[in-house]
Amino acid sequence: MLSVSRETAGQLAGYAALLRKWNPAINLIAPSTVDQIESRHIADCTHLAEASVGAQGKWVDLGSGGGLPAVVLAIARPDLNVTMVESDQRKASFLRTAIRELSLKNAQVISQRIEALDRLEAAHVSARALAPLPRLMSYVERHLETDGTAWLMKGRNWQAEVSEARKDWSFDLKAHPSATDPDAAILEITGIRHA
Numbered sequence: 001m002l003s004v005s006r007e008t009a010g011q012l013a014g015y016a017a018l019l020r021k022w023n024p025a026i027n028l029i030a031p032s033t034v035d036q037i038e039s040r041h042i043a044d045c046t047h048l049a050e051a052s053v054g055a056q057g058k059w060v061d062l063g064s065g066g067g068l069p070a071v072v073l074a075i076a077r078p079d080l081n082v083t084m085v086e087s088d089q090r091k092a093s094f095l096r097t098a099i100r101e102l103s104l105k106n107a108q109v110i111s112q113r114i115e116a117l118d119r120l121e122a123a124h125v126s127a128r129a130l131a132p133l134p135r136l137m138s139y140v141e142r143h144l145e146t147d148g149t150a151w152l153m154k155g156r157n158w159q160a161e162v163s164e165a166r167k168d169w170s171f172d173l174k175a176h177p178s179a180t181d182p183d184a185a186i187l188e189i190t191g192i193r194h195a
């Protein structure tokens, strides 16, 4: 688990409170998982911050929803600049509220569809619970610079999704086993090319 400063811990607690406050109105996370905001949702995202600790440059998170992992990354990694792409206007509005209330100077929101947006040429692209890997690869390829790294948070089907994606894409993969679910993983993907 990432060890965090008192200021970071306070911001993470503030973010958890915002998720709890707004979830009944906007459904940012599955209601059945509200009691796992810290132990699962935030823990999975601090794990990403830890796994990507050497990452530098422009970071883009696709389909940010309620800000997992983007808001957690912006809190845990004040040295990164994090752009969140979220087409749902109410969720984008929540993300802007979180940025303002948590005083995050290193985060911004683009409320457009991923596939309609001009290429962002990011050094790092992340996504969690957005789409199956074959479709996700085309989203990532659109916004990742040629030598960039994708960080994709995947559930228990991840091996099958990787096999399916390899039919159309070639890439190098390092899987970081999830800290909260033995079957889930953070996929660190580089060298993305059409097969």
Ligand SMILES: C[S@@+](CC[C@H](N)C(=O)[O-])C[C@H]1O[C@@H](n2cnc3c(N)ncnc32)[C@H](O)[C@@H]1O
Pocket: 028, 029, 062, 063, 064, 065, 066, 067, 068, 069, 085, 086, 087, 088, 091, 112, 113, 114, 115, 127, 128, 129, 130
């Ligand atoms: C299932 S949610 C996951 C949200 C967050 N990443 C998480 O793990 O809690 C997927 C989010 O992606 C957004 N989304 C889906 N397709 C999108 C697209 N083509 N462009 C932009 N946002 C999209 C949805 O509005 C939704 O908020």
